[in-house]
């Protein structure tokens with residue numbers, strides 16, 4: 001599959017192995033098993049009651065049975081009303097029970113899939129697209145919802161109608177039943193093949209719709225870029241092309257669907273006419289013939305419905321397999337904790353030893369080649385060097401977003417993978433270059449650094465981050481909505497929110513990815529001042545783009561093409577005839 005295609009919900013053939021896999025889903029239904037079983041029982045009863053209808057209708061029209069039980073009501077009539085009432089009641093409870101079980105099961109399933117997905121390693125997200133993953137949780141699970149509430153019930157109901165109906169018919173007249181069965185199965189075989197052919201089209205439509213959804217999702221997510229590049233019309237055309245294509249295939253499929261349904265009607269009704277004709281020829285009593293025809297209709301309808309049930313089941317198997325594929329991916333080794341265990345508290349010493357790394361998506365391209373360096377507690381260490389040199393990659397390895405291909409990262413002399421991941425990450429904080437804010441309020445965004453922080457703590461953090469002064473000028477203060485991804489705030493304000501987050505987290509090790517985009521002098525001063533306060537008393541790793549901010553750093557590491565080429569203080573490095581001196585001269589000249 002190409003990367004820009006979202007895989008649609010696939011219909012997978014119903015094989016024993018996939019059915020077995022699908023049964024794993026029943027694990028989620030287990031807690032609600034009694035309700036589900038009761039629902040099944042009700043379904044059984046209401047289907048059986050439905051089965052009695054043709055027979056009773058036959059009796060109703062039969063003059064011989066018109067013995068009156070109440071004023072003007074005959075036995076068959078009373079029974080019919082009873083059966084209808086029973087059917088209505090049982091159907092009601094069956095639906096309520098099934099819906100309850102399904103809703104609860106699917107909520108658990110959604111929670112499980114999301115809980116699993118968010119714990120998956122970064123490698124997984126490199127290969128997948130957001131749209132595709134979110135459709136796993138929404139579309140795939142919605143499909144299962146339909147299967148559990150409707151399709152499964154329909155399947156059982158139809159099977160009961162077919163088996164029960166045929167049995168009753170056999171008892172009425174085996175000759176006529178065989179005659180009818182000789183016509184129907186032929187229709188069935190044709191219908192199944194026809195149905196398969198049609199499904200090919202709906203699959204193509206699904207694919208095309210998924211493709212067009214990618215356009216919507218990506219352009220809305222990147223709406224700023226669409227506008228900045230004035231590409232609205234390009235995107236409109238792209239979307240138009242894809243949706244029109246979907247419509248074209250859909251319409252073609254629609255014609256075949258039409259044929260299909262005409263075929264079913266002609267086939268079934270043709271068969272009915274033949275059955276009546278034959279029944280009349282056999283001198284069957286009218287009442288029995290009526291029952292017989294009604295059963296034939298029921299059976300015909302059920303057979304036609306089975307094709308749809310079959311398709312839905314296939315789709316559900318596809319959806320289930322997709323979900324199980326996600327659930328089978330190994331997650332990061334994350335575990336919730338209340339307090340960091342004493343032995344896992346890091347003091348702030350970091351060592352890289354011969355760290356070699358390539359991204360899982362491009363394993364052949366070495367990004368870091370035997371990188372070794374040390375950072376001591378409370379030091380401020382800067383990473384500098386040309387773009388693409390590997391600075392951000394070092395940060396990812398520190399956070400254990402990825403693990404080295406060879407070599408190791410140590411905290412206080414302890415291999416990083418020996419410290420429980422959640423506890424390790426909770427002692428690190430990053431103020432990234434592109435600050436990511438959630439669509440909620442400023443308060444919610446700051447408290448991301450420490451969920452559950454008090455208002456006083458939030459304000460204190462905002463003050464430390466030089467953010468309080470602008471926050472309190474907003475009419476809604478801390479409760480100001482930042483807009484999707486923080487669009488309603490300026491770059492400098494977003495950065496200070498990110499700093500407040502880090503202040504609140506109070507990490508042992510701080511990572512700063514300096515913003516490349518220049519702020520105005522005042523914002524810059526406020527941000528820098530907040531950062532200086534934040535760095536005091538902790539180990540800090542700074543990815544620096546402006547060398548002026550790191551003159552006081554304890555150590556500057558110069559990275560180029562994935563290797564450390566120089567290392568020392570500003571004073572030492574400008575003495576050397578090297579890259580740092582060149583970069584430094586360039587920047588100070590231009591300032």
Ligand SMILES: Nc1ncnc2c1ncn2[C@@H]1O[C@H](COP(=O)(O)OP(=O)(O)OP(=O)(O)O)[C@@H](O)[C@H]1O
Nearest residue numbers: 126359361362367386387388389390391392393394
């Ligand atoms: N997710 C990824 N998958 C594959 N390659 C990647 C990925 N992220 C980064 N790279 C590659 O890794 C190399 C180092 O990138 P990195 O972001 O670490 O550099 P950097 O020094 O931080 O650059 P900059 O100063 O531009 O931010 C680049 O060649 C980049 O193309």
